[in-house]
Amino acid sequence: MKQIEAMIERAEDGTFSVYCKDEIFSGMGDTIAEAKADMTEQMEFYRKTALQEGFKYPAFLDGDYTIHYTVEPLSLMKYYIKSGYFSLATLEKLTGINQKQLWAYNNGTKPRQPQVDRIRTGLLNLYRDLDAVFA
Numbered sequence: 001m002k003q004i005e006a007m008i009e010r011a012e013d014g015t016f017s018v019y020c021k022d023e024i025f026s027g028m029g030d031t032i033a034e035a036k037a038d039m040t041e042q043m044e045f046y047r048k049t050a051l052q053e054g055f056k057y058p059a060f061l062d063g064d065y066t067i068h069y070t071v072e073p074l075s076l077m078k079y080y081i082k083s084g085y086f087s088l089a090t091l092e093k094l095t096g097i098n099q100k101q102l103w104a105y106n107n108g109t110k111p112r113q114p115q116v117d118r119i120r121t122g123l124l125n126l127y128r129d130l131d132a133v134f135a
Helices: 032-053 073-083 088-095 099-106 113-134
Strands: 002-010 016-020 026-029 065-071
Touching: 002 032, 002 073, 016 032, 026 032, 032 065, 073 088, 073 099, 073 113, 088 099, 088 113, 099 113
Parallel strands: 002 065
Antiparallel strands: 002 016, 016 026
């Protein structure tokens, strides 16, 4: 069974996009679920069109695949800062990364992978706390 890696990003307008890392497929939507569904629909449309037109398509599209989704933490961070839900001070508390550095990441500086991991971990910890409250 083929494992497809897909990335979920949050756009500045609040919508979500999903794209495969090593395949040509992508999707967009107002929610993560809508973006995933859009990508899945695009994959099925591609397969059906290929069958109708008689051209080759990836064999995994016949049903032998799973999709593993990863949320891109910097796009979430930027969205929540822009929307006013998080301040740099809040993110500093969540991630342990100082506000000046977070400001730089929010304004175009590309963080090293360990810093991305710290942002992801901070957001995941917040999610787990909220999930425990509302479970």
